[in-house]
Amino acid sequence: MGQYPHHLHMDHFEYRSGLLHCEGLDLESIASRCGTPSYIYSSRTALDHLKRIREAFVEIDPLICFSIKSCSNLAICRLLATAGSGMDVVSGGELFRALAAGCEAAKIVYAGVGKTEPEIEQALRAGIALLNIESEEEFVAVASVAKRLGIGCACALRVNPDVDPHTHRYTTTGKRESKFGVDIERAKSFFARFGKDPLCRLEGLHLHIGSPVGTTEPYAIGVRKALELCDSLAAEGHLIKWLDIGGGFAADYETGNSPCAADYAAVIVPLLRERVRQGLRVVLEPGRSIIANAGVLLTRVLYRKQSGDKCFAICDAGMNTLLRPSHYEAFHFAWPVRPAGGMVPPMRSKTINLPNLERVDVVGPLCETGDFLALDRRLPPMKQGDLLAIFAAGAYGMSMASRYNSVPLPAEVLVHENELRIIRTRETNEDLVRHESLEGLLV
Ligand SMILES: Cc1ncc(COP(=O)(O)O)c(C=O)c1O
Structure with missing residues (x-):
């Protein structure tokens, strides 16, 4: 065992x-x-895992967005959407699936390092909850599409917290050398440059450290770093309303070998409880741990x-x-x-x-x-x-x-x-x- x-x-x-x-x-x-x-x-299994995550994190009432890259079949997405799940998407194709499965746009978050202009347009027109931005050039592209369409959107900056999730190197996504997000040190200048855009409202932070993350500690480190950043951004007049802490919770490939939702919640919830009381909205993007x-x-x-x-x-x-x-x-x-x-x-x-x-x-x-x-x-x-x-x-x-x-x-x-x-x-x-x-x- x-x-x-x-x-x-x-x-x-x-x-x-x-x-x-x-x-x-x-x-x-x-x-x-x-x-x-x-x-x-097994539909019961998928629904059970969604429920376990919801119950474990109930105190901070996160928007749970099933990461549909893990299993994108329409019927699976519908099963979870019907049970109240939102969706985390990373392409126009996944956004199409999420909507086709009946997920409300207001429960969809969209990440990905290489969004194309048509994909950005698709996301803005759909009215998704949060667009996660991964580079300065991407922000410029999103802002220009938003201006052309006259449609705004809440955006989160994906930051790279430089945390080692101790998983396979191909799925380690939050270390400095990975292609995702911007260095946490660059976040301040990012907000200084783009934080006042009237349409692309930069009001969130996003992190995703890897998958599967077989211990809980990397989340504690990542979330603490993100909260420090929230505070220093607030001191410069940028209010952070959304904190998306990504996915990566492990699944049980061997009996009893991975933490469960309650174990992750035990380290994450205490860090966020007070912030949520003050109005912060937390997003989780679990894929593997559900399906x-x-x-x-x-x-x-x-x-x-x-x-x-x-x-x-x-x-x-x-x-x-x-x-x-x-x-x-x-x-x-x-x-x-x-x-x-x-x-x-x-x-x-x-x-x-x-x-x-x-x-x-x-x-x-x-x-x-x-x-x-x-x-x-x-x-x-x-x-x-x-x-x-x-x-x-x-x-x-x-x-x-x-x-x-x-x-x-x-x-x-x-x-x-x-x-x-x-x-x-x-x-x-x-x-x-x-x-x-x-x-x-x-x-
Ligand atoms: C940004 C983002 N969110 C969520 C996930 C889902 O991870 P997991 O299926 O391990 O929960 C991934 C997976 O790579 C991801 O890149």
Whole structure:
């Protein structure tokens, strides 16, 4: 068990009579109805995590904006929007999705280092809550679009607090050398230069230190630095009304291994309680912590083979379906849907101590050595045709999937108790070439 045993029930995927279930449905029957590979989401799990965050932070009543880059399916966005969530978007495409899913514009915040002019226009016309600005040149671009349209917007400056979140270097976003935001020291001159723009009202600060942030301390450091900055800006006449502290709360990739919402709240809320009483509005942008544990990637073993002393399970899902193992060297717990000999895992962990496990590399079908889902794992013996579940795959799974090697994208399905809905149909070969032209279009 990990160091956070207080939240065993991170999801509604569990083995019953030796067979993996998602809420009220077993994954064998889901596979027979929807095929493989497929992403299976538990709606109860997603809603539970949103609720846990809301309850943990209730004292400072933040605007919770689900970070839809983590899982951008319309039905998932709608599920969360209907439960009251706002959305954090980072492109015109995500803004389109958030609105199409029924999220109120007044609950949408928009970040991103490279917003284009059409995207800025789209955001201003939509009337979103907060536009997070990441550079001086971007502010100038936003101000000029706002002037042309005669539409104003509340803006937050994304600052780089230079905090190490101790996560993978690709997802470390708040250190000085990262491309995001402006140095905290430059914030004052930024406000001095742009703080009085009548349309782009610079009235917030934004930070996002990384993802996943597996300890709570980096938030305490980041928030303290942001509050110091708020005070020195206030002394120069710039009132900060919004503090957006970004996302990055961890998910439970191994049982009990990550802090939960209440742990993060325990360090963040005391720092902000008084400020909120004085009128500060706090924004949170959780993605992974809401949806990672709510999704499983369901794949089938196509072939098994032995090569030297190595055993491979070659699956119909690979790095094209779930990029995280190969891109971030991320760990995803994998286990058969109906494990041989009824070997149900006692927990999800890198090391499982059960007799008769086999050492295996779980790999995909692509022509890349980096195409794997799980390396050197001890799993119950599997045979051709067996179903395998890759757990905690709901975040940065489907949203990072690609059509590499011209393999159509998988299906996504949403389970609610005993009900199953296909929320994205499996792509076909025709879908692969839909935007291509044999002759080319002469322009
Ligand atoms: C600005 C911003 N906010 C929120 C998030 C969501 O992070 P997470 O899914 O870890 O909560 C990200 C992720 O990279 C981000 O860049």
